[in-house]
Amino acid sequence: MSSKTPVVTVAVDAMGGDFGPEVTVPAAIAFLTKPHNSSHRIVLVGLVDMIEPIVQAKGGAALMNAGRLSIHAASEVVAMDESPALALKRKKDSSMRVAINLVKEGSAQAAVSAGNTGALMATARFVLKTIKGIDRPAIISTLPCLDPSKTVHMLDLGANVDSTPEMLVQFAVMGSVLTHYVDKKESPRVALLNVGAEEIKGSEKVKRASQLLSASSLNYVGYVEADEILFSKVDVIVCDGFEGNVALKASEGTAKMILSVLKEEFKSSLYSKLAGAVALPVFKSVQSRLDPRSHNGASLIGLNGIVVKSHGGTDVVGFEFAIQEARQQASRDVIGHISTEIGKVFTS
Amino acid sequence: MSSKTPVVTVAVDAMGGDFGPEVTVPAAIAFLTKPHNSSHRIVLVGLVDMIEPIVQAKGGAALMNAGRLSIHAASEVVAMDESPALALKRKKDSSMRVAINLVKEGSAQAAVSAGNTGALMATARFVLKTIKGIDRPAIISTLPCLDPSKTVHMLDLGANVDSTPEMLVQFAVMGSVLTHYVDKKESPRVALLNVGAEEIKGSEKVKRASQLLSASSLNYVGYVEADEILFSKVDVIVCDGFEGNVALKASEGTAKMILSVLKEEFKSSLYSKLAGAVALPVFKSVQSRLDPRSHNGASLIGLNGIVVKSHGGTDVVGFEFAIQEARQQASRDVIGHISTEIGKVFTS
Known part of the structure; x- marks a missing residue:
């Protein structure tokens, strides 16, 4: 499968959710060590001082050395109860925003966050914009x-x-x-x-x-x-x-x-x-x-970029499912297909 | 309690619901034989030939003789899947409609039906009209x-x-x-x-x-x-x-x-x-x-008359709860109080 599947890089908001890197980092490592994900990559976004020790403790050093796991610094964290509007306006270096920026720039093909849903939606809409023909993104x-x-x-x-x-x-x-x-x-x-x-x-x-x-x-x-x-x-x-x-x-x-x-x-x-x-x-x-963990991962759909929202209170198993969902949407070019289909829904 | 409570007569659509008089008649008798309901009355509305034998079989003769239970003839029945608009237009002698007419005329202080919800709502609105100050009735x-x-x-x-x-x-x-x-x-x-x-x-x-x-x-x-x-x-x-x-x-x-x-x-x-x-x-x-039986009885509220809707599939216990609910709303003058309160909601 990996020979046919293009390499997907998933940007993970490592700080999001009720447990932050304690859950997101082991989930990222578990995802990358699955045989069917052997070609994919993850960028952990957030406070390096918090993420790095957990990567080491959870046996992620080899993945880092192989270039499949990396850490991208972001100096701020959006709180679970923070106002979406304020988070968007003031926290331009939040782990959530930087993860979405990586998708925008093309360094990653999908972002996953267990953070504040409202802030994630506001940030993703602002940074990625909607697909042509779609007025508003939805949560699916x-x-x-x-x-x-x-x-x-x-x-x-x-x-x-x-x-x-x-x-x-x-x-x-x-x-x-x-x-x-x-x-x-x-x-x-x-x-x-x-x-x-x-x-x-x-x-x-x-x-x-x-x-x-x-x-x-x-x-x-x-x-x-x-x-x-x-x-x-x-x-x-x-x-x-x-x-x-x-x-x-x-x-x-x-x-x-x-x-x-x-x-x-x-x-x-x-x-x-x-x-x-x-x-x-x-x-x-x-x-x-x-x-509910095996159905974890609501997606923000309709944006020019894949963004998956994990439940804030999920555990390692649940967060890994969310990463898997993001990877699948990227591999199967969901955005390209929406773009094509929206143009012909009333003509075929 | 009965000395203080005014006598309430409840009109029961005996034909409504999945089981019709097999459920409604025994429920009416069970209601009337409760000590705290000893002053209240029920009019069973529907096909006399179907209702009468069940009243006899379930021991309702004494209640009939005492004038607390009576049968009011209605020649038609609204089917559970019938169009509300057609039921309203064509079945002017349905058990549902006649029960509501009894409330309109003042012969009964409340109606109870386990029949077709849409038809009940349409009929009740048409016959009873809304309380002054209320634009639309609601289901509560x-x-x-x-x-x-x-x-x-x-x-x-x-x-x-x-x-x-x-x-x-x-x-x-x-x-x-x-x-x-x-x-x-x-x-x-x-x-x-x-x-x-x-x-x-x-x-x-x-x-x-x-x-x-x-x-x-x-x-x-x-x-x-x-x-x-x-x-x-x-x-x-x-x-x-x-x-x-x-x-x-x-x-x-x-x-x-x-x-x-x-x-x-x-x-x-x-x-x-x-x-x-x-x-x-x-x-x-x-x-x-x-x-759910002990919470049976949704009410159509906001009309100039009390109408309680029982679940169609309920049993004798559930239907008796619906009659009890109707009796309480009548005894406590819910309609009069709504009428008073709606006038002063923005003035007090």
Whole structure:
């Protein structure tokens, strides 16, 4: 595979996320030591004094000597709760910004950060600008499905509120391209998130977007409701960022509540504690099927550069998945394909 | 209590829901035989030939003789998948419509139906009209919280898409009144559903509604995100019907998926089956804490008449909760209080 795949350099914001280099550096090393990544490279961006000792401690010296791992200095760090506007204006030498600059200059083909989402989006938009034909970038993520062999891509998950029907069509093109080239699905089924059952089915925006998508070259299959998201009926779900964010967070909140209730009940008596111990191996399988780490890495899509956002609280395994996602998008020229497809969505 | 509580007559659409009179009639009888409901009455509306034998079989004859249970004939039934517009136009003698007519005429103080939501909303709006000062009715429901002693009311859950900031304020007034008078909460904390963490926080609509609510007499506490809905931080969550419906259905879909994964994993081997058997009593407690039946009964709020919508697939226990909800709203004059409060929300 490596002979056919062009070398990809990923710029990693080593300082981002709740744990910074403690997570990002070991994840970078783990990524580079996988046999199928043997031709790829990583630039760790951030405070050299913090990154360097961890590279040494985690056995990254050989990768550094081989030129596959390097450290690029950046003197500032964007805090997780910092205002995106202020981070953009004042922290021009932040690890996040410098990592994105490397993509802009062509020194790297993708950037990965577990930092402040708002600041990452603001910085990436400012530095990279959107692809011609795309009004706004979106946040896209893979969600797990009940059928473990399937996944669904959903966008926008919160970058844009008040999006127009035309922007929803652009999101559909981007989701379709990503699913086709990264997940290798032939003709991805694209659906719009809508409400049903009640008197008025859908907002004016969604109805208009549906008309536009029906007239497009995409494999548009109609509406899905939010209770169908995790049940593998379609490949790409398109929505406004407000609605997507609400769906994603409602889902996270519900999962958290159910797990809390399970934990409380399995601790409520001696019998239930014993039953919990007996059932532990089964709960481990359940947990592994629902493991959000294997779906880590939301992408900022629609920019002239690949930027993957890892969950801030992820661990080494999760961050490595985010790097892997970035590498795949770069290898498969997702940006070039979006650029081509957006031009012909209403002509073919 | 019954000496202080005025007599309430509830009109029950006996034909609505997936099971019709098989569920609605026993639920009505169970409601009327509860000691604290000893002064209240129910009118069962629908096909007499279907309802009467079930009343007899379920021991309702004494209630009929005492004048507390009666049957009101209606010759038509609205199907669960029927177009709301057609149901409204053509089925003028449907059990749903006749039940609402009884409220309009004053023969009943509330109506309950497990039928087609869209048709119920369209019919109720047409027959009852909105309270002065309310532009549109909303769907409000109680959601369970992690803390079993708490609940949260959320609206709108799907009656209105494309709602305005002013409508969101009206929803806030209605949610606050319902929570104050039915749940007896002194000064209900009202929040707007919003998105956070990302670059642009909230749509123009939500930002404007937040300004209006800050200037109102309500106990407005700001924004909540969708992952906080079930964690009891506020008493009333206000949102557009599209977003509310997405949140509710995403939550239902996630719960369904987690339960499916649990079931599959607890059947995957002999060991896991045995572990499941050992853990069964604990799962029963979990199930009872998450039981949606005890939160059955979404209300159509903002109309000149109380209308409660039960889940279509609910059982006798769930439908009885919906009747109870209707009775409480009537006893506590929710409509009169909304009417008063809407007039002074910006003056006190």
